Amino acid sequence: MTQTPDITTTQPGSQASVSALLFSAYRAMESRIFGALSQAGYGDVTPAQGRVFRVIRPDGSRLTEIAQAARVTKQTAGFLVDQLVRAGYVVRVPDPADARARLIKIAPKGSAVIPIGAAVVAGVEAEWTALLGKERMQMLREALQVLWEATDTPSALRRHQEAPVDEVVVA
Amino acid sequence: MTQTPDITTTQPGSQASVSALLFSAYRAMESRIFGALSQAGYGDVTPAQGRVFRVIRPDGSRLTEIAQAARVTKQTAGFLVDQLVRAGYVVRVPDPADARARLIKIAPKGSAVIPIGAAVVAGVEAEWTALLGKERMQMLREALQVLWEATDTPSALRRHQEAPVDEVVVA
């Protein structure tokens, strides 16, 4: 409760790298989301579980799809899906199209969580809009979207992963 | 090497939440940085170590300061600093002002890493500027800076942490 002097962080106004700023904003959003979820009685979901849950398509997804979309290995995805199954947020059903595969589908409990998370996100985005103004918020979203398409799209990833990485320091 | 169909991620053009976009951009930057560091012979630093290293002030920082600035517990900070000490990036020296405390200072090897990381960041930011245009990139930086000051500043944190969190879902 008692406070230490406020030298903690870099001085306001100084320039932290975009990298650190992105991390900070993401972390702020994440902690708001999971704080609210915890308050709402869904304290058993973790951020990692959330990141795989988020990429499950409405009609169900295969584990391999989930792993690729969430950028983790199949094992990690399987581990996290196991937890989500045990906690009742998703179910595994056989994939009628392929006996090797199973579809992971969102269970009722999972559906119940979605609007709660969406509401928090909407709330935080509203706060941010109040801080930035509608136009800058819109531009922020667009800019991030452009970067996402350039860096986090299957073709973009292939581009980076296969490059021998010779002249990374282009400066 | 062989490729799975490209259904992986959300369709380009659809709107992922700002949260996911922030995460994606941060992750892209981070993997570039640590990829390059690894190539440059500094493969023993990890992202977590980087996040504490980043907040060490030029004249040295106390562990508690580092912990607060990096938003981790003292134990975590101490653990990561231990690793950085073992790897030779920082040193611990007694704090002349307080016999309980020690100052963590950047060692020569640590100083050597800084320009490498900075170059990568500059390179990635240049790529992003090429994608977005100078103006949008500048606006992105400003917007993130505003959000940072509002959410990741000591006073801002106190504001959020102490709120009883009743009406989180303001939507």
Add this chain to the structure above:
DNA sequence: AGAAATAGTACGAATCCCTGACTACCCGCT
């Protein structure tokens, strides 16, 4: 001097995520 706060450490545990190795199944080709 004595009480309260602060700097840091020790230990134990949970979470997250990866590599390597394996089984079960699908599909195209002979």
Add this chain to the structure above:
DNA sequence: AGCGGGTAGTCAGGGATTCGTACTATTTCT
């Protein structure tokens, strides 16, 4: 038919990150 390469998913094991609780040493306030 049926074989072989590729895909879906699991098992086993390990490393990294982070936290909570509990403790010692030192400073600071009264």
